[in-house]
Amino acid sequence: MYFYRGIDYKSDPVDMIMDADAYMITGEGYEGFRMPAKFPKVPLRCTYSMEQPEFIKAYIESAELLGADKIKKVWLEIDGGKIVLRMKTK
Numbered sequence: 445m446y447f448y449r450g451i452d453y454k455s456d457p458v459d460m461i462m463d464a465d466a467y468m469i470t471g472e473g474y475e476g477f478r479m480p481a482k483f484p485k486v487p488l489r490c491t492y493s494m495e496q497p498e499f500i501k502a503y504i505e506s507a508e509l510l511g512a513d514k515i516k517k518v519w520l521e522i523d524g525g526k527i528v529l530r531m532k533t534k
Contacts, residue, residue, distance in 0.1 A: 481505035
């Protein structure tokens with residue numbers, strides 16, 4: 445899954461993911477969709493970042509609650525122009 449965005453990741457991209465990217469990857473809020481296992485959110489209406497392991501944990505838990513049973517490993521590859529969600533299956 446590829447997303448091309450113009451976000452400048454000033455911190456080390458190995459550790460963090462921006463909320464806008466997390467929403468785009470998961471589809472959270474699209475046509476009313478909500479992830480069963482929520483990723484960390486802040487109550488403010490501003491852009492924020494979260495740790496990638498927290499996001500990935502919520503992503504995998506949600507996928508399993510929605511019926512996915514073949515996920516082995518998930519990781520993100522982020523650079524200046526794109527974000528890639530990669531997944532290995534069993």
